[in-house]
Amino acid sequence: MNRTAPREDRRQLLLEEAARLFDAHGYDRTSxxxxxxxxxxxxGSLFHHFDSKESILLAxxxxxxxxxIERLAAAAAAPGDSRQRLEALIRAELELLHGxxxxxxxxxxxxxxxxxTQSQQQILKLRERYETIWLEALELAHRDGLIVTDPFLTRRLLTGAHGWTIYWxxxxxxxxxxRLAEEVGRLLTRQ
Amino acid sequence: MNRTAPREDRRQLLLEEAARLFDAHGYDRTSxxxxxxxxxxxxGSLFHHFDSKESILLAxxxxxxxxxIERLAAAAAAPGDSRQRLEALIRAELELLHGxxxxxxxxxxxxxxxxxTQSQQQILKLRERYETIWLEALELAHRDGLIVTDPFLTRRLLTGAHGWTIYWxxxxxxxxxxRLAEEVGRLLTRQ
DNA sequence: CAGTCTACCAAGCGCTTGCTTGGTTGGCAA
DNA sequence: TTGCCAACCAAGCAAGCGCTTGGTAGACTG
Structure with missing residues (x-):
C-alpha cells in the first residue's frame, strides 16, 4: 500500500500509536x-520494525x-529563584502528563x-536522569527553607500525586x- | 486430596492467594x-468456586x-480533634497499604x-463509601483552617501519593x- | 533498465489462555 | 448402609497469542 513513508516516520507513527493503545488498554491487553x-x-509486518512486542514497549x-528529560531540563534552566524553579518543574510534569x-x-x-527485569533496569537508569533534575531543584528549595520535608521523600510523594492525576x-x-500546578506548589511549600 | 477445608475457608484462601499473585505479577500476567x-x-477446579477469572479479581x-472501609471507619471514629482524625486516617491508609x-x-x-466497565462501576460504588470517610475528615480539617487546599483536590493528590508508596x-x-504518616500529615497541613 | 533491497502481505505454526466436560471420591445425612 | 452431593481431577477444546516463513511489489541504484 502506502510505502511512501520514510523509515523513521513509520517508526515514529508506530510508537505513537503503540503509546496510545498501551495507555488506553494497558500493554498486556493490547495485542x-x-x-x-x-x-x-x-x-507480522510489525516485526520488520521491532524484534518483539516488548521491544515496542521499551522503545x-x-x-x-x-x-x-528534555522538557524538564528546559523548565529547570529557565531563570528564577528556587520557588519559581520548583513551580516550573511542577507545571512541566503536569504538562507532560496532560499535553x-x-x-x-x-x-x-x-x-x-x-x-x-533487565529492561526495567535499563529504563530505571534513564529515569534517574529525570529524577536528578527534580532532586536538585528540591534540594535547592530545601536549603532555601521553602520546603521542610526531605527532598527524596517529597519527590516520591509528588511522583505518585502527579501520576495519579491521569485517572481524574x-x-x-x-x-x-x-491552577492545578499552583495548588500543588502551595501544598509542597511553606504556607 | 485435602477436602477437609470448609467452603468459606477455601474461598478465603483462594482470594488471599489471588491477591498475592495479582499484586506480584499483575492480573493480566497471572494465569x-x-x-x-x-x-x-x-x-479447572477453580471454576467450581468462581464463574470466571474476572470474578476472582472482582471478589x-x-x-x-x-x-x-472497616479500618478507615474505625480510625475516623477514634476520639480527637480534626488534626488527630486526619493523622489517624493517613496512618490507617498507610497501614492498609503496607500491613x-x-x-x-x-x-x-x-x-x-x-x-x-460494569465491574469497574460496581467497585467504584463501593469505593465511594471509602472516599466519603476521607472527604468528611478533610472538610472538617478545612473548616478548622488546618488545610488550605480544596478537600477534593487534596484527597486526589493524597490518593496518588499514598498508592505510589507501594513502589518505593x-x-x-x-x-x-x-514517621512516614507524620511527614505526610505535615505536608498536608499548615506548617 | 537490470538488479537490489526495503517494506510489506498471506498464511500459518506452536503455544498458552480461560474455561468446559465427564467422571470419581470421600464425608455426611437419613 | 445406602444414597447423595460438594469438591475435586484428568483431559482437552476453541480461541487468541506472539512470532516466523516465503514470497512479492515497487522505489532506488549503478
Whole structure:
C-alpha cells in the first residue's frame, strides 16, 4: 500500500500509536494485531520494525523518557529563584502528563511493570536522569527553607500525586493546568 | 486430596492467594493455572468456586475494599480533634497499604483497570463509601483552617501519593510507618 | 533498465489462555 | 448402609497469542 513513508516516520507513527493503545488498554491487553490494525499493517509486518512486542514497549518508554528529560531540563534552566524553579518543574510534569505527550508519559508511569527485569533496569537508569533534575531543584528549595520535608521523600510523594492525576484530572475541565500546578506548589511549600 | 477445608475457608484462601499473585505479577500476567498451582488445585477446579477469572479479581476487590472501609471507619471514629482524625486516617491508609492487607490493597489501587466497565462501576460504588470517610475528615480539617487546599483536590493528590508508596516504601526500612504518616500529615497541613 | 533491497502481505505454526466436560471420591445425612 | 452431593481431577477444546516463513511489489541504484 502506502510505502511512501520514510523509515523513521513509520517508526515514529508506530510508537505513537503503540503509546496510545498501551495507555488506553494497558500493554498486556493490547495485542500486536490491534496495533498492526491501528497503523494499517498486517500483524507480522510489525516485526520488520521491532524484534518483539516488548521491544515496542521499551522503545516507547525510551523515547518518552528522553522527551521528559528534555522538557524538564528546559523548565529547570529557565531563570528564577528556587520557588519559581520548583513551580516550573511542577507545571512541566503536569504538562507532560496532560499535553500531547500524555499517552507515552502515562505508559511510562504505569506500564513499566510489564517489562522484563533487565529492561526495567535499563529504563530505571534513564529515569534517574529525570529524577536528578527534580532532586536538585528540591534540594535547592530545601536549603532555601521553602520546603521542610526531605527532598527524596517529597519527590516520591509528588511522583505518585502527579501520576495519579491521569485517572481524574482533565485539563479542559473547571480547573486549568496552571491552577492545578499552583495548588500543588502551595501544598509542597511553606504556607 | 485435602477436602477437609470448609467452603468459606477455601474461598478465603483462594482470594488471599489471588491477591498475592495479582499484586506480584499483575492480573493480566497471572494465569488461572498459576493460581490453581498456588492453592494446590487443578486449573479447572477453580471454576467450581468462581464463574470466571474476572470474578476472582472482582471478589478480591470487593473483599479488600470492605476491609478498607472497616479500618478507615474505625480510625475516623477514634476520639480527637480534626488534626488527630486526619493523622489517624493517613496512618490507617498507610497501614492498609503496607500491613498484612497490602496485597489486596495494592490490587485495589492498581489493577482495577483490568475489570470490565460494569465491574469497574460496581467497585467504584463501593469505593465511594471509602472516599466519603476521607472527604468528611478533610472538610472538617478545612473548616478548622488546618488545610488550605480544596478537600477534593487534596484527597486526589493524597490518593496518588499514598498508592505510589507501594513502589518505593518498605516499613522495615529506616523510615517507619508512623514517621512516614507524620511527614505526610505535615505536608498536608499548615506548617 | 537490470538488479537490489526495503517494506510489506498471506498464511500459518506452536503455544498458552480461560474455561468446559465427564467422571470419581470421600464425608455426611437419613 | 445406602444414597447423595460438594469438591475435586484428568483431559482437552476453541480461541487468541506472539512470532516466523516465503514470497512479492515497487522505489532506488549503478
Amino acid at each position: 500486536v494485531r490491534q496495533l498492526a490494525d491501528a497503523v494499517g499493517l498486517q500483524s 516507547v518508554l525510551e523515547h518518552t523518557i528522553e522527551l521528559m 500531547a505527550t500524555r499517552h507515552g508519559v502515562a505508559v511510562a508511569f504505569f506500564q513499566w511493570r510489564s517489562l522484563s 484530572y482533565r485539563p479542559d475541565g473547571s480547573l486549568d493546568l496552571d | 488461572v493455572r498459576q493460581l490453581a498451582d498456588a492453592v494446590g488445585l487443578q486449573s 478480591v476487590l470487593e473483599h479488600t475494599i470492605e476491609l478498607m 498484612a492487607t497490602r496485597h489486596g490493597v495494592a490490587v485495589a489501587f492498581f489493577q482495577w483497570r483490568s475489570l470490565s 516504601y518498605r516499613p522495615d526500612g529506616s523510615l517507619d510507618l508512623d
